[in-house]
Amino acid sequence: MxxxxxxxxxxxxxxxxxxxxxxxxxxxxxxxxxxxxxxxxxxxxxxxxxxxxxxxxxxxxxxxxxxxxxxxxGFVDSHTHLVFNGTRVEEYAAKIAGSDLNKLIEMGITAGPNRTIELTRHASEEELFRQSKKRMMNMLEYGMTTIESKSGYGLTTESEIKILEVGRRLDKETPVDVYNTFLGAHGFPEGMTKEEYLRVIIEDMIPKIGERKLAEFCDAWCDDGYFTAEESEQILEAGLKYGMKPKLHADAYSYIGGSDLAVKMNMVSVDHLNYTPVEVMEKLAKSNVTGVLMPALDFAVGHTKPFDARKMLDLGMNIALATDLCPACYTESMQFVINLACRLYKFTVEEAIKAATYGGACALDLHDRGxxxxxxxxxxxxxxxxxxxxxxxxxxxxxxxxxxxxxxxxxxxxxxx
CATH class of the missing domain: 2.30.40.10 (Urease, subunit C, domain 1)
Structure with missing residues (x-):
């Protein structure tokens, strides 16, 4: 009736x-x-x-x-690096063929994140918007209705702000909801010590971004060779003063306490988790922190230690799947991520779909969708x-x-x- x-x-x-x-x-x-x-x-x-x-x-x-x-x-993608200039296709092709990357350097082609940083810094806001919008509209075709977009390919105050401004335009000028994350702590710029750059992040970048209200979240990469748990805490506490909720890249290539920090700070999410110990998984399962896993990234880089998704799920962790769209992991399809999660990482189909919708919303602290x-x-x-x-x-x-x-x-x- x-x-x-x-x-x-x-x-x-x-x-x-x-x-x-x-x-x-x-x-x-x-x-x-x-x-x-x-x-x-x-x-x-x-x-x-x-x-x-x-x-x-x-x-x-x-x-x-x-x-x-x-x-x-609609799919909710809680971890992307949507805004960047160019590609690293030559590097990717060389790696999958087992070729010597020094040959690229001899050709004048920079490898790794520095290549993307160089290209992104020199791109205009309009060019970044054009490229990023094309990627994002392709993601919409694959069912993505909400996307998180991280900065981190600028590593200067001016270029980090430019990336976040593009994210704001994408949110306003397209059907997709775009949520910005400030990730100035994605690495270190050349010609500056980590200590010097840490001061720039905390004393210059975060205040200027916070005053402009350009980001909903603040993130840092907590791993060997990047930022320690203590340094990450300093960055994220500074972000909190401006209303930026804490997220974290952690345990991707080592375990140095990042996932423990996620529990301590009751973060919105902690992402990667390849090296997270079982005892920390148990702590995460008892917390409100969502673990964000990215099988396409592990697939694209040939990660030597894929995350232990089955253990996390069996312990009761709340899990999100994300694309990690970036120059090192160029996928616009959450459906592909679900394929990988089920076939390679022992998700059930039900768990993978739930992680790509409800889980993604949790990882962005959104309770009105998913x-x-x-x-x-x-x-x-x-x-x-x-x-x-x-x-x-x-x-x-x-x-x-x-x-x-x-x-x-x-x-x-x-x-x-």
Missing amino acids: NGNTKVDLVIRHAAEVLTCAEEGMAGLGVIKDAWVAVKDGRIAGVGSEKEGSTTINLDDARQIDATGKVVAP VIAEGKIADLQIWAIPSYVHIAYELGTNIVETVLKDGEVVVEHVKAQ
Whole structure:
């Protein structure tokens, strides 16, 4: 029976609706032969066609027929380096071929992050915006409706601000929600000691970025050869004074206490975690800190110690999957990340989907998305597959047919039946 409340749009007859609202990382909350109603950019209700609705008029609204398809929350990518100039494709091709990188240097091609820093510093804001928007709109085509964007490829106050300004423009001028993270502590600029640069971050970068309200989060790379746990704490405490919530790159190539610091500071997220000890995983499981894992990065760099995802999940950690889109890990597809998580890192399909939606929202401290439930933002995607398990099975295909952002259709493909 249909009720009297009028809504703007109803997605009808979906083979499966994945609410992602059940407790636990595997709790997809699958409703079969289902509908989702949208009003004023929010989800007005969700349920089965058999039961209908006693409060919502499902028939007097724009209809989207999802017969034989799957409806899921929009993906939330909680770790990207979206804004950068150029690529490191020559370096990547040389590495996968086992070639000598010195040959690139002889050709005048800088390798590693310094290459990206050099290119990004010299790019105009307009050029950075153009390249980053292209990447981001491709991500939207793959079902991404919310993206975190880190700075860190400038390492000067001026260029870090430029990167964050581009992130703000992307948020305002595109359908995707973009949340900025200040990551000046991504490395060290040439010609400056770590101690000197630490003062620049804390005394110059953070105040200027904070006063302009350019970032929601502050991040640091806590690892051997980068910043110690003590230095990272100084940076993140400085960010907190300007309202930037703490996140952390930690345990990617060593364990030096970064993940412990995440628990101590009750961070929004701690990311990478390749070398995190089991006893620290247990502490994270008892905390509110979300662990962000990036199988595409491990795949792209041939990481010698992939993260122990199965142990983390079994201990009850809250997990997010992210692309880590950057010059060293150039993927725009969360679907590819899910493929890798399931096949290489022993996620179940249910856990991978939950981590790419609800988990990503948790890792950005967003409680208004990542699930399909009444009152949440109507960020939705429709997959042209008969059951959600196909997302792990179909390798390299884009299963997305339709994407809705704030209840409006922003991507619409015609898929062959």
